[in-house]
Amino acid sequence: MSMSAVLPALRCVGRKQLSASTILPRHATGSHLLRINEFTKVKNMVVKVNSECSRGLQMRSSTFAVGGHDWRILCYPKGHWCDGHISLFLEHGGRRASHKPIGDIMAKIQFSILDQALEPSYTKTILMQRYGSHYQWGGFEWFMTDEDFDKEKHLKDDCLTVVCDLTVIVTGTDECMEIPPVAPPLDLHGQLAEAIWDKETPDVEIKHRSSTSVQDMDPEVSKALLQFIYTDSPPHANLLEAATTAERLLVAADRYELEKLKLVCEEALCRHIGMGSVFATLALAERHRCPVLKEACMRFLSSSGNLETVIAMDGF
Incomplete structure (x- = not known):
């Protein structure tokens, strides 16, 4: 239903001072390819957080845009905090200046590791991940265990290839529009209604060149x-x-x-x-x-x- 159809109905029940805006949700899709060379070497690298704690090395993709927002893939070949698996995340890098969101955005994330024939051989999907001011990351702490990882299958020339397929549900809005108040109706109820129903000869005659015939x-x-x-x-x-x-x-x-x-x-x-x-x-x-x-x-x-x-x- 259009906004022009809604406004008269609201005015009829007494809402005279009105403003209006329309939220426009839309879906945007995109994919990004991340290749990590010398994967066997970087998988064994660790970063020392403090004297008692260390974690796997973080590999970050270049920034890519989907749905008016910037994104980056984060890969931890040795695991984010724990050994024995590969971690994959999608980081929200902020919105583009031309995009005006309302609140948080939602995204469907699918990570796939390609085999030597460049076909998806291991895939995991998050159907709906929330992103916003307090939600910058989404993904898999335990994307793939070392037991499932096969160098012969998943590496080509010691290179790991990851594809991220992303669907972003973004919302934008038109500008808040002040609806001008309706002009007050002319106070014709009394005299004009009386003139319409009065059967006596009117005291004013109007000459006209044509007439409108109303049938039936x-x-x-x-x-x-x-x-x-x-x-x-x-x-x-x-x-x-x-x-x-x-x-x-x-x-x-x-x-x-x-x-x-x-x-x-x-x-x-x-x-x-x-x-x-x-x-x-x-x-x-x-x-x-x-x-x-x-x-x-x-x-x-x-x-x-x-x-x-x-x-x-x-x-x-």
Whole structure:
């Protein structure tokens, strides 16, 4: 539903001061290839953190962009903190200046080690990883154990090849838009409505060169239509007491796309639904796209015994 369709509905229930913005989620995909030469050598290297602790060497890819954000692959050939495995992570390097995110972003991460034929031979996937101001890394502490790692299969000329396939769900927004208030309606309810319904000869005559012919509309419905158009006031309650008049006015409102008047007529016809009229009213609702009236008909038919009675009456 467009923003232009939402705003009138909000104004009708009293929200006069409005602003609006639209969040636009989209998916962006990309892949990055990381090759580590002399892998056997770097796998045995360690970095001493302090006198009691050491960890594997960190290998970092160059920065690549996906979804308006910068990313880097982090590989620990000897493991991040513990020996006996390879660790792989994806680091969020920040957003590009042209991208305006809202809150955190989500990413699907898939790491694959390629074999000597450059085909994925070992793959792990994170379906949804959160990134934001407090979430900069995501990946696998224990991506591959040393037992699963096969030099003959996973290394070519002592080079490890890793592919990261990344899908980023990013959100952007248009600028917050102040919606100008609706101009106050002209106070024409009294005199103009009286002039429309007054049967006496008017004291002012307007000459015109052409006239508009309105087909299939009786004077009573035509006057009610004009009253609504010029004064934005609903028809007199006694006018809608007759189902036939309410139906004719609904048809006219639908023809001229007067949705507010159409809804008034729908609500009036809901009060006239009965055993002998429900099918005809349902057909009317379908023909003129009246969801309120259609729902009322379906609710009536779903009441215990009503459907069977109506079918029997119509001779089905």
